[in-house]
Ligand code: ATP
């Protein structure tokens with residue numbers, strides 16, 4: 001037995017944690033100090049020394065990407081695939097349990113996972129059905145309420161009646177929501193966890209089986225665990241399991257989703273004889289980056305307190321780019337990436353909000369830089385893909401109301417909103433599914449003839465596709481469905497780029513199905529559909545191809561890259577306006593910033609835009625306070641072509657600006673979207689030149705570089 005390869009690449013405290021004999025171990029340490037390394041080495045060590053079989057290990061982390069990396073890391077340390085080992089996110093493990101024990105969990109075999117869009121749609125419908133005023137009971141807050149209750153382990157029946165009128169409404173929505181989910185066999189993300197926990201509580205024999213099996217349980221990113229996850233874990237571990245958790249209170253970023261730092265402290269109370277190990281040496285980031293991160297997080301109070309140091313050189317200072325607007329920022333990043341010799345896989349662009357990615361994508365595409373998006377606007381979140389997936393879901397379960405409601409008139413087949421409302425009310429009153437309601441309405445001719453035959457057309461279409469695709473494999477079924485449903489034809493009719501991309505994406509779905517067959521042991525339709533809801537977009541680009549990673553700061557947790565771009569460091573955006581005024585919220589934003597900075601190994605570039613169009617509004621925000629919290633000695637401001645990056649407001653005369661651009665004041669121009677107009681004024685030169693144009697309907701400031709103006 002040669003365990004030196006597992007032990008040698010560790011420092012003393014890491015080795016202590018990996019080889020510990022304690023039943024309960026807490027590794028509490030800052031970013032990049034080797035927590036994940038400890039966890040993977042510990043797993044390999046346990047198997048190698050015969051203390052555990054790979055079958056008896058369960059390891060949990062928080063994102064799909066992190067789980068994937070953990071598995072491959074373990075595999076390379078063990079020099080063989082970790083057979084039978086459960087490595088995954090809380091959600092994926094819960095899903096797996098519920099699939100295996102659907103009977104005990106009181107679920108249909110083909111239960112479907114409801115993603116948050118579908119969930120919102122369902123809540124909206126319920127608010128409407130209950131005749132509640134949706135300005136007072138906003139579907140989004142009701143969704144928030146429901147998930148919050150579930151995260152605390154509370155079902156409707158657990159909540160005492162309220163005397164508060166508003167809360168009474170929320171409870172009614174929750175009650176109805178639970179009912180419909182149960183009737184239609186769908187499970188939202190929070191429900192996966194709650195039900196997996198109830199599976200333990202209600203089925204002692206199932207619990208016993210897993211308790212006997214998983215003698216070693218290990219949790220990464222422990223600081224982000226919420227109440228229901230904690231409860232699930234605690235019950236699973238019981239008295240006998242060996243539990244190691246690793247985490248960093250400074251990286252707790254899911255407070256809004258019920259995660260509590262107190263769970264770290266609670267660990268020592270709930271589990272007896274905990275050994276605590278601290279790691280203080282950072283192996284990831286060079287000096288300037290680490291010191292900047294330390295300086296930022298130092299502004300938070302109530303920390304458990306850890307100092308991180310590095311042996312590494314100070315390295316490159318952090319570059320700071322003040323962009324003129326979001327396009328300038330994205331163009332700068334794309335240009336900069338294009339000029340680097342690093343591998344694309346070693347670069348990441350991180351942002352606070354998903355909506356920021358679109359402009360960045362645009363500029364990456366323009367420069368032909370391959371990229372992959374994790375989380376957020378992932379492949380399976382795209383509208384056309386979700387529609388197609390709903391057809392697939394209908395193949396599995398006709399009573400999947402959410403799916404049916406989405407596609408019953410998509411592509412348009414003459415079923416109006418009124419008919420849909422009637423079906424919905426009918427279904428509700430009779431306590432039956434949407435599909436059953438539709439069938440009965442057709443049978444008893446409850447709606448006018450035209451409507452009935454349109455609905456019948458839909459029912460027949462679904463039944464026909466199902467029976468004709470009986471013998472097909474997954475990729476063939478998918479291909480068959482997108483054609484038979486007329487989805488392809490529907491998007492082909494859409495004009496321009498948008499329709500084309502949608503058609504391409506639908507075809508990509510067939511490839512995704514084909515590669516799913518190759519990559520998984522169980523390639524049936526239901527597995528594919530579930531995976532699509534759980535998946536964080538890994539299928540959107542060929543996984544072997546080098547690509548720059550794009551993701552929100554939340555999804556970047558636990559990952560590292562040689563070169564990191566942190567985009568959009570502006571007040572209101574980051575710290576986010578929703579959290580800025582609340583001290584706890586602000587501290588959480590700061591931890592998020594700490595997570596962002598500490599993703600970088602060697603190069604970090606921070607940018608902000610002086611004006612930004614986001615969600616359709618133009619905003620002018622100051623640079624983020626987090627930039628000011630970084631001591632100057634670690635920062636270096638970038639100026640492009642020795643010219644300040646900010647627009648040189650009218651230091652040139654309008655005449656000079658215009659001759660530089662080839663346009664003149666007062667000139668008639670044509671714009672592809674806004675049509676004919678006249679140039680009124682101008683500012684900035686070169687790539688920063690902007691003009692003000694009076695169009696027929698409005699006056700607009702446009703960046704000359706992007707506006708595609710033509711002189712007429
Ligand atoms: P985070 O808090 O961001 O999740 P972490 O504490 O989990 O970070 P790791 O990702 O495990 O840190 O380690 C950070 C980097 O440092 C990795 O590239 C890892 O391989 C390296 N590393 C950790 N420990 C050592 C060591 N003893 N010797 C050399 N490199 C190390």
Ligand code: MG
Nearest residue numbers: 035036220558
């Ligand atoms: Mg880690």
